[in-house]
Amino acid sequence: ELKVEQNPLFLSMQEGKNYTIYCNYSTTSDRLYWYRQDPGKSLESLFVLLSNGAVKQEGRLMASLDTKARLSTLHITAAVHDLSATYFCAVDRAGGTSYGKLTFGQGTILTVHP
C-alpha cells in the first residue's frame, strides 16, 4: 500500500523567511502533484511533476521531484501572508499508461505571520 508522508504537518513562518515542506512516499512513482487548499475551499493545483529531476517554480513557490529518493520538496521563498493555507502532495500510484489514482499526504498547515 502506497504511503505518503508530509512534514512538517504544521508550519508557522515569519514573513520574509524561507522554508521547505517535504513529501516522502513509499513505492515507485514518477508523478507527483502539489495542491493548495484554503479553509473551507476546494483544492487548487500548484504543480504537476512528471519525471525524475523535475523542478517547477511559480512565484515564491518551487517544487522538485527525486524519484530515486521517493522525495518531493516544496520550497517557499520570502513568505508572505497570502501563502497561508494547507498544502498537500499527492502521488499517482497508477503505472504505465494509467494515471489518476492519487494518494494524498496528510497536508501541511502553513501560517505566515508578520
Place this chain on the structure above:
Amino acid sequence: EAGVAQSPRYKIIEKRQSVAFWCNPISGHATLYWYQQILGQGPKLLIQFQNNGVVDDSQLPKDRFSAERLKGVDSTLKIQPAKLEDSAVYLCASSLDRWSGGYEQYFGPGTRLTVT
C-alpha cells in the same frame, strides 16, 4: 471556461438516511473522480471514471456507496444508508483523457455532508 460544478454544497442528514451528490465536470474532460475528505485529512479517492466506465473503485465502500456516470458527462454519488463516519466533504474532480496529457485534476467546490 466553467469549472467543475457540484451540488448541493451542504447537506445534513440523519444516520441511516440516503443522500445523493451531483457533479458536472469541465466540458470535454473524459475522466471524472470522486474523493472523500474527512476533516483534517487529505482527500481519498473513491472512484474514477473514464467516460462512462469505471477505471478504479477499489476504495469505494460498495455496501453503502454507489456512483454512476451514465452518459459519460455528469455523475452522481449516492450513500445509502449513511453512517456517522460518512461525515466529510465529497469532492469531484475531472481531467482530460490520457492521450491528451490529462494528468492534472481540477476540483469542484465540494459537498459538505454532516450525518447526525
